[in-house]
Amino acid sequence: MNIQLLQVFLTTAREGSISKAALTLNYAQSNVTNKIQQLENDLQTKLFYRHSRGITLTPPGQILVSYSEKILHTIEEARAAMGESSAPSGPLRIGSMETTAAVWLPQLLAHYNNLYPNVDLNLVTGPTEQQIQAVLHYELNGAFISGPIEHPDLVQEKVLDEEMVLVTSASHPVISSIQDVQTQTMLVFRKGCSYRAKLNHILQEEGLLPIKLMEFGILEAIIGCVSAGLGISLLPRSIIASHEKEGRIRSHTISDKYSFVSTMFIRRKDTLITPALSAFLTHMRDHFQIKRPDQS
DNA sequence: GACAGTGCGTACACACGCAA
């Protein structure tokens, strides 16, 4: 077994096809077949089920994917650690919920980018569950999510608390309790969004029947449709404040026991703190005025 | 320097199964 075999194996597993892996790797397809077979012979086990429409990972193959990711990531880290100077540079991939990215991050990222122009900073937005999986699979250096969460492989820092409010069209009458919204259509982000999970939690706690849901991919679409009276939504007050000022929508305070969610920054416990990530963490803590985890 | 062995990669032919 060697690094190249693991790279070929991992690419094939991710593509779900030897042909696609060969294209991705710029190898001949039969060469990929040979390398997979070498690995299978070496490990004395089948890594893929072969069938006419492609290949599927076997249980041992699934286990090897996990190890391959760790091994290749560690090698990448070692290369980065050997090659990097103390000045922050190189790639830095940060994930974020769309709401956080829209309100809290622009200033932070712009300032960081000005300070460290040699860092290749990438922001990836998506729901909380997607961000967690991306961090766990080493696709992101860290991510802003709604939490707190518990996972043995992750460390987290609280960044800020957000007040959640119900949002309706500007002409909507005052909502005095969560029961008032039971018959309305709720506009939510796609599955995996923590605000959607929060709404489900509230409904369960209140013993209410599931509300009719309408899924959206972007924040602006939700706000636009709420404004038009299509339905209502549950969003952080910080997100909708400017829209409410413009008179497009109206916010309604909900019970204290439901109204706050924490935004956390997560990263893998075993991830290498590169100069770029270290600078980002310092910058983020300054920006949100939070203490380091090791400070009391 | 010449030769043999080895590893890596490509080209090609082939078999198989699915969908039109």
Added chain:
DNA sequence: TTGCGTGTGTACGCACTGTC
């Protein structure tokens, strides 16, 4: 039935390394 997409097997060339 045919075309297409898939994986497999084999022959071959090239580069590198070790031995004489």
